[in-house]
Amino acid sequence: MRLTVVLLAAQTALRISPRLLTSKAAALRTPRPDPQRRFRTMETSEDPQDPQNDVNKSESDVNAPSEPREPTEESQRSLDAPAEPGLMPGETVVREGKAVILFPNANEVFYNPVQEFNRDLTCAVVTEFAREVLAQRGVRIVVPGETDRVVVRLADERNGGEGEGEGEERREEFRTAPVGKRCEEGLRVLEGLAASGLRSVRFSLEVPGLKSVTANDCSAKAAALIARNAAHNNVTHLLEASQRDASMLMYEARGKKECYDVIDLDPYGSPAPFLDAAVQAVSEGGLLCITCTDMAVMAGNSGETCYSKYGSVSIKSKYCHEMALRIILHSLDQRANVYQRYIEPLLSVSVDFYIRVFVRVRTGQAKVKNSASKQAVVYNCVGCGAFHLQRMGKRISQGKHMKYSAATGPPVGLNCEHCGQRYQLGGPLWAEPIHDTEFVQKVLAAVSGNPSRFGTSKRIEGVLSMVTEELQDVPLYYVLDQLSSTVHCNTPSMLQFRSALLHAGYRVSFSHACKNAVKTDAPAGVLWDVMRCWEKSNPVKRERLSETSPALRILSTEPTLQASFDVRDDANPQSRKRHLTRFQENPQANWGPKARAKAGGGVSSELEDRRKQFQGKRKTQITDSAQLKNFPCKKFRKVRSFHALLFPNERFIKAAFR
Numbered sequence: 261m262r263l264t265v266v267l268l269a270a271q272t273a274l275r276i277s278p279r280l281l282t283s284k285a286a287a288l289r290t291p292r293p294d295p296q297r298r299f300r301t302m303e304t305s306e307d308p309q310d311p312q313n314d315v316n317k318s319e320s321d322v323n324a325p326s327e328p329r330e331p332t333e334e335s336q337r338s339l340d341a342p343a344e345p346g347l348m349p350g351e352t353v354v355r356e357g358k359a360v361i362l363f364p365n366a367n368e369v370f371y372n373p374v375q376e377f378n379r380d381l382t383c384a385v386v387t388e389f390a391r392e393v394l395a396q397r398g399v400r401i402v403v404p405g406e407t408d409r410v411v412v413r414l415a416d417e418r419n420g421g422e423g424e425g426e427g428e429e430r431r432e433e434f435r436t437a438p439v440g441k442r443c444e445e446g447l448r449v450l451e452g453l454a455a456s457g458l459r460s461v462r463f464s465l466e467v468p469g470l471k472s473v474t475a476n477d478c479s480a481k482a483a484a485l486i487a488r489n490a491a492h493n494n495v496t497h498l499l500e501a502s503q504r505d506a507s508m509l510m511y512e513a514r515g516k517k518e519c520y521d522v523i524d525l526d527p528y529g530s531p532a533p534f535l536d537a538a539v540q541a542v543s544e545g546g547l548l549c550i551t552c553t554d555m556a557v558m559a560g561n562s563g564e565t566c567y568s569k570y571g572s573v574s575i576k577s578k579y580c581h582e583m584a585l586r587i588i589l590h591s592l593d594q595r596a597n598v599y600q601r602y603i604e605p606l607l608s609v610s611v612d613f614y615i616r617v618f619v620r621v622r623t624g625q626a627k628v629k630n631s632a633s634k635q636a637v638v639y640n641c642v643g644c645g646a647f648h649l650q651r652m653g654k655r656i657s658q659g660k661h662m663k664y665s666a667a668t669g670p671p672v673g674l675n676c677e678h679c680g681q682r683y684q685l686g687g688p689l690w691a692e693p694i695h696d697t698e699f700v701q702k703v704l705a706a707v708s709g710n711p712s713r714f715g716t717s718k719r720i721e722g723v724l725s726m727v728t729e730e731l732q733d734v735p736l737y738y739v740l741d742q743l744s745s746t747v748h749c750n751t752p753s754m755l756q757f758r759s760a761l762l763h764a765g766y767r768v769s770f771s772h773a774c775k776n777a778v779k780t781d782a783p784a785g786v787l788w789d790v791m792r793c794w795e796k797s798n799p800v801k802r803e804r805l806s807e808t809s810p811a812l813r814i815l816s817t818e819p820t821l822q823a824s825f826d827v828r829d830d831a832n833p834q835s836r837k838r839h840l841t842r843f844q845e846n847p848q849a850n851w852g853p854k855a856r857a858k859a860g861g862g863v864s865s866e867l868e869d870r871r872k873q874f875q876g877k878r879k880t881q882i883t884d885s886a887q888l889k890n891f892p893c894k895k896f897r898k899v900r901s902f903h904a905l906l907f908p909n910e911r912f913i914k915a916a917f918r
Contacts, residue, residue: 354458357383357715358465361458361489364481374612378526379459380714381723382549383466385607385618386522388703389547390437390447390469393521397445400434401468405710437469442497446471447521450513450541452506452534453477457486457499459524464495466713474520476502476509506534510541519543526551532569532591539596539603542621547606550588553614558584563686575686577640577647578739581610581773582694586735588617589690593631600625607703608694609723610773617694629664630655636691638736639672643681643810644746646784648672649735652688678788679746679810693732700727722840726772729833730779737771737779738787747791747811750798758831760790760823770833775843786821788814793823 352363356376391401437443446469451460453476460475473495475486483503490499502509506525513519514537521543525531531550542548552558557565560576560583567573570591574583585608593603603619632653639648650669655662672683704724711717744751752760754776761768761782771777780787795815805812835842 356458357462359458359461359489360493361456361461362485362492363456364485377611377716377719378551378614378616379462380716381609381616381720382459382524382618383462384703384707384714384720385549386447386449386463386467386547388699388706389522389606390467391702393447393545394437394443394445394469398434399437399443399445399469402436402438403468403706403710403713404439405713406706407709439468440465440495440498441468443469443471448518448543449473449522449524450510450520451475451524451526452510452538453525453527454486455482457489457501459526460486460499461489461493461495464490464498465493470498473499474502474509475499476504476506478503478505507537510534510537514540520546522547522549524549528553530554530557530569531588535592536595539592539601539621540599545620545622548592548603548617548619548621550592550617550619551614552584552588552616555581555584555613555615558587558615572688573686575638575640575684577686578645578742578774579647579736579777581615582736582771583638583686583689584615585610585617585694585773586689586691587687588615589619589694590635590688592617592619593634593690596621597628597631599623600628602627602631604696605690605692605694606696606699607724607727609727611723629662632664633667634690634692635688636735637685637687638689639670639683640686641676641679641681641683643676643679644784644788644814645738645742646676646678646787647736648784649691651691678784679813681810689735691735695727695730695732697728697732700724704728719841722835722842723772725835725838725840726770726833726842729769729835730771731767731769731781734767734769734779734781737774737777739774740776740778743778743787743791747795747800747814748805749791749795749800752794752825755827755831756825757790757794759828760793760825761786762828762831763824763826764790764821768831770836772842788817789819789821790823792817792819793821794825 348362348364354361354363356373356379387401387403394401435445437446448471449460449463451457451463451474454460455477457475460473463470463473475490477483477486480503483501486499486501490496490501510520510523519541523538523542523546525534525538525548527534531552535550538548538550554569556562557569558574559580560566560574563573563575566587570587571594572587572590574580574587577583589603589605589608596603601621601623603621606618606620608617609615633651633655635652636649637652639650641647648671650671651667654665654667656665657663675682704721707714707717707720707724711721714720740754740757741751757778758768761778761780764782764786766780766782766786768778768780768782771779778787792815800811800815802812802815805815
């Protein structure tokens, strides 16, 4: 019988057309293209065991897609072009900006288009930083697609009364530094956690005025891949691969003449272990670019963990994203003060699932004494959300000298004067401006004047426009939705609320960190007076309010300010009038940071499975309210299950009495 079965199987196999077998095999070998990813794979018959199949990826390379936009001609050509020469088995090519990066395996590629904004913004900031620094060294940078700028030395500004001929001679003294060429007077750049080296390759190809770029990673496979990517992009004359511990590499560079002018740290999670070395290894007036992705810690979910990492207690609040920026700035300044150094924030942004700060580090014992008065603790009411800042120190100018003393306080009582609830204490945090408006305007002008340079130019223009419109001397913000929710009334339009504050004589602005933010110098009492006036025209049913609720306490007080809600022209900022891309929508599901790379390579799938488990619950929206009865309340289910445990035989008792 077995022989009969074998003969029948052979007969069936002979009936299969060879052409069908060939087409099936070709279909199995041909990878299905993914239109959302701009990369290609090439499989060969060579040995797949390659030492570069595995890379510990940084947060810039391990994340999710960026802002949705139409595919460009360049990206479409990259998909349709023939395979890149020199690819290893199963390798993937990713194109971003001018860089062409090789990744070890298509199944392990988590190329992060959403972090393209991070890399584009960094290239723009480093370019403007190089323009300022090299202008003092007699070098003019040349950016492709950018109109020529008139660059004048500081000496020319001081001696402005000299003849025109001498001024022309000075302009001729400037040497040019084009993109992709080594500049002996240029900047030395370090990327401490480079992974694939994508960011460093882009620096070498897109930022002019560089002397050297060091792409470091502690993984041997990552360092080998960085070297391959540098050779693949023909930037070996600028880019050097390094396999060192990032902290030790920076510690060895401290105190030397050849220290780094720009240090970029983009770790997976917290940068806290590298901050002490970074503030020492950067040159005088150098630039630190720091990314933090541990937002759960910095946004108040684990205040004790935040204190252990950054020396500050985070609290849950509506302004948590700006507070996270001020916490990392406080930590940087505190660590720099140990070595008689201090920071000057140039740009601090909270976008997507991370925060990014660009600060200059300078040395000066006298300026370090001002740091205590730059920090503050925050008192946050748990009932109405009103907050008050208390500076850590006080400085008073006395002619040429500065007098320092301890701050006096607290600025609040035991309970909130508006709702009677208690206060939470958070901080210390940075209480000075978090942006240099003049520098941000230079970056904004360069990006808007050359929009084809970056793929995310529109979003950079929108975010930086909002940054320039923010009130720089007002820390933190309120959220209009929270104010309305506290008093249980309808929400006024943003323009009406902003107009009411402007009519009252106060300043107000948006915040790039929150869509409905209200950043104002008006005290909390004025805000609640505005809400009381709004509630009079949109009354709340007082009988439904609890006697201990903050809403009843706030609405029981008569307003001392008669608010006017007539919309003013200056209530609508230019970034909103021009409909700039300020806050992007999530491009797709599960777009946040991916799982951490495993020690042996690859990415752990356990975290991804847990994240996807509760996603897409309401893909089919319920339009008929009667259908809601089919979804029992979770608490009701818990009560029933608990009741069944206590009285397991209840249904039998009821049946007996019937």
